[in-house]
Amino acid sequence: MTQPYPQYPPYGWPNYGPPPDNNMVWAILSTVLCCMPLGIVSIVKASQVNTLWFQGYHAEAHRAADEARKWAMWSAISCGILIALYVVFVVVMFLAVGASFWGLAR
Template sequence: MQPGYPSQQPQHVDNNMTMSIVSIFLFWPLAIPAIINASKVNPLLQQGDYAGAQAAAAESKKWSKWAIIVGVAWLAIVLVCCLGGGLLGALSGSSASTSGY
């Protein structure tokens, strides 16, 4: 290494591809930009664009988190509506049968 020149050691940036793929099962509309940005990280690193790779990784992580949050919230709402409604219907049906219906 010569003085004044930065070392050319390859930098590692996590592309968040695993989280992006997991998020596609929860809420795919937001997971698509996550996967697109995750796929940009490694080529940017190979080109030497460390800042661009970090930015793409951050975008991928942001979109993945939003997809997971929205997907889990949607899943919770569906479960509460389906199971909650079924449970309330079962409870109201059993109480109606004991009231001399």
């Protein structure tokens, strides 16, 4: 005689714990304060984490969380590089204008 219902483990469903941190806060902050295109990619990856986790794709959920963190980090790094380049540009222009104003440039 066959069982009408599948047999589950004696303690119920397996417990995989809570889903990984989706890094949504960092994704939103990097979108608003830093580089928008990279931040949007980070938001998309962060929004996939809980969906994948509750569908049972645990490795993919961890991978999406890692990618969301990676894209948010690259957004912040690119913003820092652009600010540093802007500061260098302003300093060089200030020195060039100052040198021509004081008659040091020929």
